[in-house]
Amino acid sequence: MRNDVVDLLQSHRSVRRYTEDPIPQDILDEILTCAQWAPSSHHVQAYSIIVVDDQKKKKVLSEIAGSQRYVAESPIFLVFCADFYRLKLTTEMWNTPFEVNEIENVLVTAVDTALAAENALIAARSYGLEGVMIGGIRNSPEEVKDLLELPEYTLPIMGMCLGYPAQKPWQKPRTPKQAVVHYNKYRPKEEIVASLKDYEKISSDYYTRRTGGVRTEGWTKQMAIYLSKPRRRHIKDFIIKQGFNLE
Ligand SMILES: Cc1cc2nc3c(=O)[nH]c(=O)nc-3n(C[C@H](O)[C@H](O)[C@H](O)COP(=O)(O)O)c2cc1C
Known part of the structure:
Protein backbone atom coordinates (compact mmCIF):
# COMPACT_ATOMS: atom_id res chain seq x y z
CA MET A 1 0.00 0.00 0.00
CA ARG A 2 1.58 3.27 -1.14
CA ASN A 3 1.49 6.71 0.44
CA ASP A 4 3.39 9.97 -0.12
CA VAL A 5 6.17 9.18 2.38
CA VAL A 6 6.72 5.71 0.93
CA ASP A 7 6.78 7.18 -2.59
CA LEU A 8 9.38 9.75 -1.50
CA LEU A 9 11.59 7.15 0.18
CA GLN A 10 11.34 4.71 -2.71
CA SER A 11 12.19 7.37 -5.28
CA HIS A 12 15.62 7.99 -3.70
CA ARG A 13 18.61 8.43 -5.93
CA SER A 14 21.76 10.44 -5.24
CA VAL A 15 21.76 13.60 -7.35
CA ARG A 16 25.07 15.25 -8.24
CA ARG A 17 24.04 18.14 -10.54
CA TYR A 18 22.15 21.21 -9.36
CA THR A 19 20.65 24.39 -10.75
CA GLU A 20 22.07 27.69 -9.54
CA ASP A 21 18.89 28.44 -7.56
CA PRO A 22 19.71 29.17 -3.93
CA ILE A 23 18.06 27.27 -1.09
CA PRO A 24 15.74 29.65 0.80
CA GLN A 25 16.81 30.11 4.44
CA ASP A 26 13.37 29.11 5.81
CA ILE A 27 13.55 25.79 3.94
CA LEU A 28 17.12 25.20 5.15
CA ASP A 29 15.96 25.91 8.72
CA GLU A 30 13.18 23.30 8.39
CA ILE A 31 15.67 20.76 7.02
CA LEU A 32 18.01 21.35 9.96
CA THR A 33 15.12 21.09 12.42
CA CYS A 34 14.14 17.75 10.85
CA ALA A 35 17.74 16.57 11.27
CA GLN A 36 17.43 17.36 14.98
CA TRP A 37 14.20 15.39 15.27
CA ALA A 38 16.04 12.15 14.53
CA PRO A 39 16.07 9.74 17.45
CA SER A 40 19.27 9.69 19.46
CA SER A 41 20.94 7.03 21.57
CA HIS A 42 20.26 7.89 25.25
CA HIS A 43 19.30 11.33 23.85
CA VAL A 44 22.99 12.27 23.76
CA GLN A 45 22.37 14.14 20.44
CA ALA A 46 26.05 13.60 19.76
CA TYR A 47 26.41 15.41 16.42
CA SER A 48 26.83 18.86 14.97
CA ILE A 49 26.01 20.17 11.53
CA ILE A 50 28.21 22.76 9.84
CA VAL A 51 26.39 24.64 7.06
CA VAL A 52 28.96 25.59 4.44
CA ASP A 53 27.85 28.23 1.94
CA ASP A 54 31.23 29.94 1.65
CA GLN A 55 32.34 29.22 -1.92
CA LYS A 56 36.04 29.13 -1.05
CA LYS A 57 35.48 26.61 1.73
CA LYS A 58 33.25 24.47 -0.50
CA LYS A 59 36.04 24.45 -3.09
CA VAL A 60 38.58 23.26 -0.51
CA LEU A 61 36.16 20.58 0.71
CA SER A 62 35.57 19.49 -2.87
CA GLU A 63 39.33 18.96 -3.31
CA ILE A 64 39.64 17.12 0.02
CA ALA A 65 36.80 14.84 -1.09
CA GLY A 66 38.88 13.77 -4.10
CA SER A 67 37.97 16.52 -6.59
CA GLN A 68 34.25 15.80 -6.39
CA ARG A 69 33.14 18.93 -8.25
CA TYR A 70 29.54 18.77 -7.07
CA VAL A 71 30.71 19.65 -3.53
CA ALA A 72 31.74 23.08 -4.84
CA GLU A 73 28.76 23.32 -7.23
CA SER A 74 26.00 22.63 -4.69
CA PRO A 75 24.55 25.83 -3.20
CA ILE A 76 24.77 24.38 0.31
CA PHE A 77 27.16 21.77 1.65
CA LEU A 78 26.38 20.34 5.07
CA VAL A 79 29.11 18.69 7.13
CA PHE A 80 27.76 16.23 9.67
CA CYS A 81 30.14 15.74 12.58
CA ALA A 82 30.10 13.23 15.36
CA ASP A 83 30.32 15.41 18.44
CA PHE A 84 31.11 14.64 22.06
CA TYR A 85 32.66 18.11 22.61
CA ARG A 86 29.30 19.57 23.65
CA LEU A 87 28.86 16.64 26.03
CA LYS A 88 32.29 17.29 27.52
CA LEU A 89 31.09 20.81 28.27
CA THR A 90 28.16 19.35 30.24
CA THR A 91 30.59 17.38 32.40
CA GLU A 92 32.64 20.55 32.97
CA MET A 93 29.46 22.38 33.99
CA TRP A 94 28.76 19.73 36.62
CA ASN A 95 32.37 18.85 37.44
CA THR A 96 31.91 15.13 36.70
CA PRO A 97 34.27 12.63 35.00
CA PHE A 98 34.18 12.50 31.18
CA GLU A 99 34.33 8.81 30.18
CA VAL A 100 34.24 8.45 26.39
CA ASN A 101 37.08 6.10 25.64
CA GLU A 102 35.06 3.01 24.73
CA ILE A 103 34.58 2.25 21.03
CA GLU A 104 30.87 2.08 21.97
CA ASN A 105 30.86 5.88 22.15
CA VAL A 106 32.27 6.19 18.65
CA LEU A 107 29.45 3.93 17.45
CA VAL A 108 26.87 5.98 19.37
CA THR A 109 28.00 9.28 17.94
CA ALA A 110 28.42 7.93 14.38
CA VAL A 111 24.93 6.40 14.44
CA ASP A 112 23.36 9.60 15.85
CA THR A 113 25.12 11.60 13.14
CA ALA A 114 23.96 9.32 10.33
CA LEU A 115 20.35 9.36 11.52
CA ALA A 116 20.36 13.16 11.59
CA ALA A 117 21.91 13.26 8.12
CA GLU A 118 19.34 10.95 6.58
CA ASN A 119 16.50 12.93 8.18
CA ALA A 120 17.96 16.06 6.59
CA LEU A 121 18.15 14.45 3.16
CA ILE A 122 14.58 13.19 3.34
CA ALA A 123 13.30 16.58 4.51
CA ALA A 124 15.23 18.30 1.71
CA ARG A 125 13.74 15.96 -0.86
CA SER A 126 10.25 16.68 0.44
CA TYR A 127 10.87 20.32 -0.63
CA GLY A 128 11.94 19.28 -4.15
CA LEU A 129 15.64 19.53 -3.33
CA GLU A 130 18.02 16.65 -4.01
CA GLY A 131 21.49 15.77 -2.87
CA VAL A 132 24.21 13.28 -2.21
CA MET A 133 26.10 12.31 0.91
CA ILE A 134 29.87 12.72 0.75
CA GLY A 135 32.11 10.36 2.71
CA GLY A 136 35.05 11.70 0.69
CA ILE A 137 35.60 14.36 3.38
CA ARG A 138 37.14 11.56 5.49
CA ASN A 139 40.03 11.45 2.99
CA SER A 140 41.62 14.12 5.14
CA PRO A 141 39.68 14.70 8.37
CA GLU A 142 42.57 16.76 9.75
CA GLU A 143 42.19 19.32 6.93
CA VAL A 144 38.40 19.39 7.43
CA LYS A 145 38.96 19.97 11.13
CA ASP A 146 41.31 22.91 10.47
CA LEU A 147 39.08 24.43 7.77
CA LEU A 148 35.92 24.31 9.88
CA GLU A 149 37.68 24.93 13.21
CA LEU A 150 36.29 21.76 14.72
CA PRO A 151 37.11 21.28 18.41
CA GLU A 152 38.36 18.13 20.17
CA TYR A 153 35.93 15.20 20.44
CA THR A 154 34.42 15.97 17.03
CA LEU A 155 34.81 13.86 13.89
CA PRO A 156 33.65 14.85 10.40
CA ILE A 157 31.58 11.81 9.37
CA MET A 158 29.97 12.82 6.10
CA GLY A 159 29.12 15.81 4.00
CA MET A 160 25.93 16.40 2.04
CA CYS A 161 25.48 18.39 -1.16
CA LEU A 162 22.03 19.91 -1.42
CA GLY A 163 20.43 21.82 -4.28
CA TYR A 164 17.59 21.91 -6.77
CA PRO A 165 18.18 19.00 -9.17
CA ALA A 166 19.51 19.50 -12.70
CA GLN A 167 19.47 15.76 -13.46
CA LYS A 168 17.31 12.75 -12.72
CA PRO A 169 19.60 9.71 -12.62
CA TRP A 170 18.29 6.18 -12.87
CA GLN A 171 17.70 4.48 -9.58
CA LYS A 172 20.31 1.89 -8.63
CA PRO A 173 18.77 -1.51 -7.98
CA ARG A 174 19.06 -2.72 -4.38
CA THR A 175 20.11 -6.13 -3.10
CA PRO A 176 17.17 -8.58 -3.23
CA LEU A 227 37.11 -4.75 -0.34
CA SER A 228 40.37 -6.09 -1.72
CA LYS A 229 42.45 -3.29 -0.20
CA PRO A 230 42.37 -1.22 2.98
CA ARG A 231 40.78 2.25 2.96
CA ARG A 232 41.40 5.34 5.09
CA ARG A 233 43.67 3.71 7.63
CA HIS A 234 44.38 7.20 9.01
CA ILE A 235 40.89 7.40 10.56
CA LYS A 236 41.83 5.47 13.70
CA ASP A 237 44.72 7.83 14.46
CA PHE A 238 42.48 10.84 13.82
CA ILE A 239 39.80 9.53 16.20
CA ILE A 240 42.47 9.06 18.90
CA LYS A 241 43.97 12.49 18.21
CA GLN A 242 40.57 14.09 18.63
CA GLY A 243 40.49 12.79 22.20
CA PHE A 244 38.87 9.36 22.06
CA ASN A 245 41.63 7.22 23.59
CA LEU A 246 39.98 4.03 22.39
CA GLU A 247 40.25 1.18 24.88
C1 LIG B 1 27.89 7.86 4.14
C2 LIG B 1 27.86 7.98 2.63
C3 LIG B 1 28.93 8.52 1.97
C4 LIG B 1 28.89 8.70 0.59
N1 LIG B 1 29.95 9.31 -0.03
C5 LIG B 1 29.86 9.59 -1.35
C6 LIG B 1 30.89 10.35 -1.98
O1 LIG B 1 31.89 10.74 -1.37
N2 LIG B 1 30.73 10.65 -3.30
C7 LIG B 1 29.63 10.26 -4.01
O2 LIG B 1 29.54 10.60 -5.19
N3 LIG B 1 28.65 9.53 -3.44
C8 LIG B 1 28.73 9.20 -2.13
N4 LIG B 1 27.72 8.52 -1.51
C9 LIG B 1 26.54 8.12 -2.30
C10 LIG B 1 26.58 6.64 -2.63
O3 LIG B 1 27.53 6.41 -3.62
C11 LIG B 1 25.17 6.22 -3.09
O4 LIG B 1 24.24 6.44 -2.05
C12 LIG B 1 25.15 4.77 -3.53
O5 LIG B 1 25.96 4.57 -4.66
C13 LIG B 1 23.73 4.33 -3.89
O6 LIG B 1 23.23 5.15 -4.93
P1 LIG B 1 21.91 6.00 -4.75
O7 LIG B 1 22.06 6.84 -3.51
O8 LIG B 1 21.80 6.85 -5.98
O9 LIG B 1 20.78 5.05 -4.62
C14 LIG B 1 27.75 8.29 -0.15
C15 LIG B 1 26.68 7.71 0.53
C16 LIG B 1 26.73 7.56 1.90
C17 LIG B 1 25.54 6.94 2.61
Missing part, protein backbone atom coordinates in the same frame (compact mmCIF):
# COMPACT_ATOMS: atom_id res chain seq x y z
CA LYS A 177 15.28 -8.72 0.06
CA GLN A 178 16.04 -12.46 0.28
CA ALA A 179 19.66 -11.57 1.06
CA VAL A 180 18.94 -8.65 3.37
CA VAL A 181 15.83 -9.38 5.40
CA HIS A 182 15.69 -12.36 7.74
CA TYR A 183 12.77 -13.56 9.83
CA ASN A 184 13.61 -14.82 13.31
CA LYS A 185 16.98 -16.19 12.26
CA TYR A 186 19.69 -15.50 9.71
CA ARG A 187 19.13 -17.28 6.39
CA PRO A 188 21.41 -20.17 5.30
CA LYS A 189 24.47 -19.16 3.27
CA GLU A 190 23.18 -20.95 0.12
CA GLU A 191 20.08 -18.73 -0.01
CA ILE A 192 22.19 -15.61 0.36
CA VAL A 193 24.65 -16.70 -2.32
CA ALA A 194 21.78 -17.55 -4.71
CA SER A 195 20.35 -14.06 -4.19
CA LEU A 196 23.76 -12.47 -4.70
CA LYS A 197 24.07 -14.28 -8.03
CA ASP A 198 20.66 -12.92 -9.08
CA TYR A 199 21.75 -9.47 -7.99
CA GLU A 200 25.01 -9.68 -9.93
CA LYS A 201 22.94 -10.15 -13.11
CA ILE A 202 20.41 -7.42 -12.25
CA SER A 203 23.09 -4.89 -11.30
CA SER A 204 25.34 -5.80 -14.22
CA ASP A 205 22.42 -5.16 -16.61
CA TYR A 206 21.84 -1.82 -14.88
CA TYR A 207 25.47 -0.65 -15.15
CA THR A 208 25.77 -1.93 -18.73
CA ARG A 209 22.67 0.01 -19.81
CA ARG A 210 23.55 3.11 -17.79
CA THR A 211 27.09 3.37 -19.13
CA GLY A 212 26.37 2.17 -22.68
CA GLY A 213 28.54 -0.89 -22.02
CA VAL A 214 31.55 0.97 -20.57
CA ARG A 215 31.01 -0.66 -17.17
CA THR A 216 29.58 -4.14 -17.11
CA GLU A 217 30.53 -5.57 -13.75
CA GLY A 218 27.70 -5.96 -11.28
CA TRP A 219 27.53 -5.20 -7.58
CA THR A 220 29.14 -8.37 -6.22
CA LYS A 221 32.21 -7.92 -8.42
CA GLN A 222 32.43 -4.22 -7.58
CA MET A 223 32.29 -4.99 -3.86
CA ALA A 224 34.86 -7.77 -4.15
CA ILE A 225 37.24 -5.27 -5.77
CA TYR A 226 36.33 -2.51 -3.30
Whole structure:
Protein backbone atom coordinates (compact mmCIF):
# COMPACT_ATOMS: atom_id res chain seq x y z
CA MET A 1 0.00 0.00 0.00
CA ARG A 2 1.58 3.27 -1.14
CA ASN A 3 1.49 6.71 0.44
CA ASP A 4 3.39 9.97 -0.12
CA VAL A 5 6.17 9.18 2.38
CA VAL A 6 6.72 5.71 0.93
CA ASP A 7 6.78 7.18 -2.59
CA LEU A 8 9.38 9.75 -1.50
CA LEU A 9 11.59 7.15 0.18
CA GLN A 10 11.34 4.71 -2.71
CA SER A 11 12.19 7.37 -5.28
CA HIS A 12 15.62 7.99 -3.70
CA ARG A 13 18.61 8.43 -5.93
CA SER A 14 21.76 10.44 -5.24
CA VAL A 15 21.76 13.60 -7.35
CA ARG A 16 25.07 15.25 -8.24
CA ARG A 17 24.04 18.14 -10.54
CA TYR A 18 22.15 21.21 -9.36
CA THR A 19 20.65 24.39 -10.75
CA GLU A 20 22.07 27.69 -9.54
CA ASP A 21 18.89 28.44 -7.56
CA PRO A 22 19.71 29.17 -3.93
CA ILE A 23 18.06 27.27 -1.09
CA PRO A 24 15.74 29.65 0.80
CA GLN A 25 16.81 30.11 4.44
CA ASP A 26 13.37 29.11 5.81
CA ILE A 27 13.55 25.79 3.94
CA LEU A 28 17.12 25.20 5.15
CA ASP A 29 15.96 25.91 8.72
CA GLU A 30 13.18 23.30 8.39
CA ILE A 31 15.67 20.76 7.02
CA LEU A 32 18.01 21.35 9.96
CA THR A 33 15.12 21.09 12.42
CA CYS A 34 14.14 17.75 10.85
CA ALA A 35 17.74 16.57 11.27
CA GLN A 36 17.43 17.36 14.98
CA TRP A 37 14.20 15.39 15.27
CA ALA A 38 16.04 12.15 14.53
CA PRO A 39 16.07 9.74 17.45
CA SER A 40 19.27 9.69 19.46
CA SER A 41 20.94 7.03 21.57
CA HIS A 42 20.26 7.89 25.25
CA HIS A 43 19.30 11.33 23.85
CA VAL A 44 22.99 12.27 23.76
CA GLN A 45 22.37 14.14 20.44
CA ALA A 46 26.05 13.60 19.76
CA TYR A 47 26.41 15.41 16.42
CA SER A 48 26.83 18.86 14.97
CA ILE A 49 26.01 20.17 11.53
CA ILE A 50 28.21 22.76 9.84
CA VAL A 51 26.39 24.64 7.06
CA VAL A 52 28.96 25.59 4.44
CA ASP A 53 27.85 28.23 1.94
CA ASP A 54 31.23 29.94 1.65
CA GLN A 55 32.34 29.22 -1.92
CA LYS A 56 36.04 29.13 -1.05
CA LYS A 57 35.48 26.61 1.73
CA LYS A 58 33.25 24.47 -0.50
CA LYS A 59 36.04 24.45 -3.09
CA VAL A 60 38.58 23.26 -0.51
CA LEU A 61 36.16 20.58 0.71
CA SER A 62 35.57 19.49 -2.87
CA GLU A 63 39.33 18.96 -3.31
CA ILE A 64 39.64 17.12 0.02
CA ALA A 65 36.80 14.84 -1.09
CA GLY A 66 38.88 13.77 -4.10
CA SER A 67 37.97 16.52 -6.59
CA GLN A 68 34.25 15.80 -6.39
CA ARG A 69 33.14 18.93 -8.25
CA TYR A 70 29.54 18.77 -7.07
CA VAL A 71 30.71 19.65 -3.53
CA ALA A 72 31.74 23.08 -4.84
CA GLU A 73 28.76 23.32 -7.23
CA SER A 74 26.00 22.63 -4.69
CA PRO A 75 24.55 25.83 -3.20
CA ILE A 76 24.77 24.38 0.31
CA PHE A 77 27.16 21.77 1.65
CA LEU A 78 26.38 20.34 5.07
CA VAL A 79 29.11 18.69 7.13
CA PHE A 80 27.76 16.23 9.67
CA CYS A 81 30.14 15.74 12.58
CA ALA A 82 30.10 13.23 15.36
CA ASP A 83 30.32 15.41 18.44
CA PHE A 84 31.11 14.64 22.06
CA TYR A 85 32.66 18.11 22.61
CA ARG A 86 29.30 19.57 23.65
CA LEU A 87 28.86 16.64 26.03
CA LYS A 88 32.29 17.29 27.52
CA LEU A 89 31.09 20.81 28.27
CA THR A 90 28.16 19.35 30.24
CA THR A 91 30.59 17.38 32.40
CA GLU A 92 32.64 20.55 32.97
CA MET A 93 29.46 22.38 33.99
CA TRP A 94 28.76 19.73 36.62
CA ASN A 95 32.37 18.85 37.44
CA THR A 96 31.91 15.13 36.70
CA PRO A 97 34.27 12.63 35.00
CA PHE A 98 34.18 12.50 31.18
CA GLU A 99 34.33 8.81 30.18
CA VAL A 100 34.24 8.45 26.39
CA ASN A 101 37.08 6.10 25.64
CA GLU A 102 35.06 3.01 24.73
CA ILE A 103 34.58 2.25 21.03
CA GLU A 104 30.87 2.08 21.97
CA ASN A 105 30.86 5.88 22.15
CA VAL A 106 32.27 6.19 18.65
CA LEU A 107 29.45 3.93 17.45
CA VAL A 108 26.87 5.98 19.37
CA THR A 109 28.00 9.28 17.94
CA ALA A 110 28.42 7.93 14.38
CA VAL A 111 24.93 6.40 14.44
CA ASP A 112 23.36 9.60 15.85
CA THR A 113 25.12 11.60 13.14
CA ALA A 114 23.96 9.32 10.33
CA LEU A 115 20.35 9.36 11.52
CA ALA A 116 20.36 13.16 11.59
CA ALA A 117 21.91 13.26 8.12
CA GLU A 118 19.34 10.95 6.58
CA ASN A 119 16.50 12.93 8.18
CA ALA A 120 17.96 16.06 6.59
CA LEU A 121 18.15 14.45 3.16
CA ILE A 122 14.58 13.19 3.34
CA ALA A 123 13.30 16.58 4.51
CA ALA A 124 15.23 18.30 1.71
CA ARG A 125 13.74 15.96 -0.86
CA SER A 126 10.25 16.68 0.44
CA TYR A 127 10.87 20.32 -0.63
CA GLY A 128 11.94 19.28 -4.15
CA LEU A 129 15.64 19.53 -3.33
CA GLU A 130 18.02 16.65 -4.01
CA GLY A 131 21.49 15.77 -2.87
CA VAL A 132 24.21 13.28 -2.21
CA MET A 133 26.10 12.31 0.91
CA ILE A 134 29.87 12.72 0.75
CA GLY A 135 32.11 10.36 2.71
CA GLY A 136 35.05 11.70 0.69
CA ILE A 137 35.60 14.36 3.38
CA ARG A 138 37.14 11.56 5.49
CA ASN A 139 40.03 11.45 2.99
CA SER A 140 41.62 14.12 5.14
CA PRO A 141 39.68 14.70 8.37
CA GLU A 142 42.57 16.76 9.75
CA GLU A 143 42.19 19.32 6.93
CA VAL A 144 38.40 19.39 7.43
CA LYS A 145 38.96 19.97 11.13
CA ASP A 146 41.31 22.91 10.47
CA LEU A 147 39.08 24.43 7.77
CA LEU A 148 35.92 24.31 9.88
CA GLU A 149 37.68 24.93 13.21
CA LEU A 150 36.29 21.76 14.72
CA PRO A 151 37.11 21.28 18.41
CA GLU A 152 38.36 18.13 20.17
CA TYR A 153 35.93 15.20 20.44
CA THR A 154 34.42 15.97 17.03
CA LEU A 155 34.81 13.86 13.89
CA PRO A 156 33.65 14.85 10.40
CA ILE A 157 31.58 11.81 9.37
CA MET A 158 29.97 12.82 6.10
CA GLY A 159 29.12 15.81 4.00
CA MET A 160 25.93 16.40 2.04
CA CYS A 161 25.48 18.39 -1.16
CA LEU A 162 22.03 19.91 -1.42
CA GLY A 163 20.43 21.82 -4.28
CA TYR A 164 17.59 21.91 -6.77
CA PRO A 165 18.18 19.00 -9.17
CA ALA A 166 19.51 19.50 -12.70
CA GLN A 167 19.47 15.76 -13.46
CA LYS A 168 17.31 12.75 -12.72
CA PRO A 169 19.60 9.71 -12.62
CA TRP A 170 18.29 6.18 -12.87
CA GLN A 171 17.70 4.48 -9.58
CA LYS A 172 20.31 1.89 -8.63
CA PRO A 173 18.77 -1.51 -7.98
CA ARG A 174 19.06 -2.72 -4.38
CA THR A 175 20.11 -6.13 -3.10
CA PRO A 176 17.17 -8.58 -3.23
CA LYS A 177 15.28 -8.72 0.06
CA GLN A 178 16.04 -12.46 0.28
CA ALA A 179 19.66 -11.57 1.06
CA VAL A 180 18.94 -8.65 3.37
CA VAL A 181 15.83 -9.38 5.40
CA HIS A 182 15.69 -12.36 7.74
CA TYR A 183 12.77 -13.56 9.83
CA ASN A 184 13.61 -14.82 13.31
CA LYS A 185 16.98 -16.19 12.26
CA TYR A 186 19.69 -15.50 9.71
CA ARG A 187 19.13 -17.28 6.39
CA PRO A 188 21.41 -20.17 5.30
CA LYS A 189 24.47 -19.16 3.27
CA GLU A 190 23.18 -20.95 0.12
CA GLU A 191 20.08 -18.73 -0.01
CA ILE A 192 22.19 -15.61 0.36
CA VAL A 193 24.65 -16.70 -2.32
CA ALA A 194 21.78 -17.55 -4.71
CA SER A 195 20.35 -14.06 -4.19
CA LEU A 196 23.76 -12.47 -4.70
CA LYS A 197 24.07 -14.28 -8.03
CA ASP A 198 20.66 -12.92 -9.08
CA TYR A 199 21.75 -9.47 -7.99
CA GLU A 200 25.01 -9.68 -9.93
CA LYS A 201 22.94 -10.15 -13.11
CA ILE A 202 20.41 -7.42 -12.25
CA SER A 203 23.09 -4.89 -11.30
CA SER A 204 25.34 -5.80 -14.22
CA ASP A 205 22.42 -5.16 -16.61
CA TYR A 206 21.84 -1.82 -14.88
CA TYR A 207 25.47 -0.65 -15.15
CA THR A 208 25.77 -1.93 -18.73
CA ARG A 209 22.67 0.01 -19.81
CA ARG A 210 23.55 3.11 -17.79
CA THR A 211 27.09 3.37 -19.13
CA GLY A 212 26.37 2.17 -22.68
CA GLY A 213 28.54 -0.89 -22.02
CA VAL A 214 31.55 0.97 -20.57
CA ARG A 215 31.01 -0.66 -17.17
CA THR A 216 29.58 -4.14 -17.11
CA GLU A 217 30.53 -5.57 -13.75
CA GLY A 218 27.70 -5.96 -11.28
CA TRP A 219 27.53 -5.20 -7.58
CA THR A 220 29.14 -8.37 -6.22
CA LYS A 221 32.21 -7.92 -8.42
CA GLN A 222 32.43 -4.22 -7.58
CA MET A 223 32.29 -4.99 -3.86
CA ALA A 224 34.86 -7.77 -4.15
CA ILE A 225 37.24 -5.27 -5.77
CA TYR A 226 36.33 -2.51 -3.30
CA LEU A 227 37.11 -4.75 -0.34
CA SER A 228 40.37 -6.09 -1.72
CA LYS A 229 42.45 -3.29 -0.20
CA PRO A 230 42.37 -1.22 2.98
CA ARG A 231 40.78 2.25 2.96
CA ARG A 232 41.40 5.34 5.09
CA ARG A 233 43.67 3.71 7.63
CA HIS A 234 44.38 7.20 9.01
CA ILE A 235 40.89 7.40 10.56
CA LYS A 236 41.83 5.47 13.70
CA ASP A 237 44.72 7.83 14.46
CA PHE A 238 42.48 10.84 13.82
CA ILE A 239 39.80 9.53 16.20
CA ILE A 240 42.47 9.06 18.90
CA LYS A 241 43.97 12.49 18.21
CA GLN A 242 40.57 14.09 18.63
CA GLY A 243 40.49 12.79 22.20
CA PHE A 244 38.87 9.36 22.06
CA ASN A 245 41.63 7.22 23.59
CA LEU A 246 39.98 4.03 22.39
CA GLU A 247 40.25 1.18 24.88
C1 LIG B 1 27.89 7.86 4.14
C2 LIG B 1 27.86 7.98 2.63
C3 LIG B 1 28.93 8.52 1.97
C4 LIG B 1 28.89 8.70 0.59
N1 LIG B 1 29.95 9.31 -0.03
C5 LIG B 1 29.86 9.59 -1.35
C6 LIG B 1 30.89 10.35 -1.98
O1 LIG B 1 31.89 10.74 -1.37
N2 LIG B 1 30.73 10.65 -3.30
C7 LIG B 1 29.63 10.26 -4.01
O2 LIG B 1 29.54 10.60 -5.19
N3 LIG B 1 28.65 9.53 -3.44
C8 LIG B 1 28.73 9.20 -2.13
N4 LIG B 1 27.72 8.52 -1.51
C9 LIG B 1 26.54 8.12 -2.30
C10 LIG B 1 26.58 6.64 -2.63
O3 LIG B 1 27.53 6.41 -3.62
C11 LIG B 1 25.17 6.22 -3.09
O4 LIG B 1 24.24 6.44 -2.05
C12 LIG B 1 25.15 4.77 -3.53
O5 LIG B 1 25.96 4.57 -4.66
C13 LIG B 1 23.73 4.33 -3.89
O6 LIG B 1 23.23 5.15 -4.93
P1 LIG B 1 21.91 6.00 -4.75
O7 LIG B 1 22.06 6.84 -3.51
O8 LIG B 1 21.80 6.85 -5.98
O9 LIG B 1 20.78 5.05 -4.62
C14 LIG B 1 27.75 8.29 -0.15
C15 LIG B 1 26.68 7.71 0.53
C16 LIG B 1 26.73 7.56 1.90
C17 LIG B 1 25.54 6.94 2.61
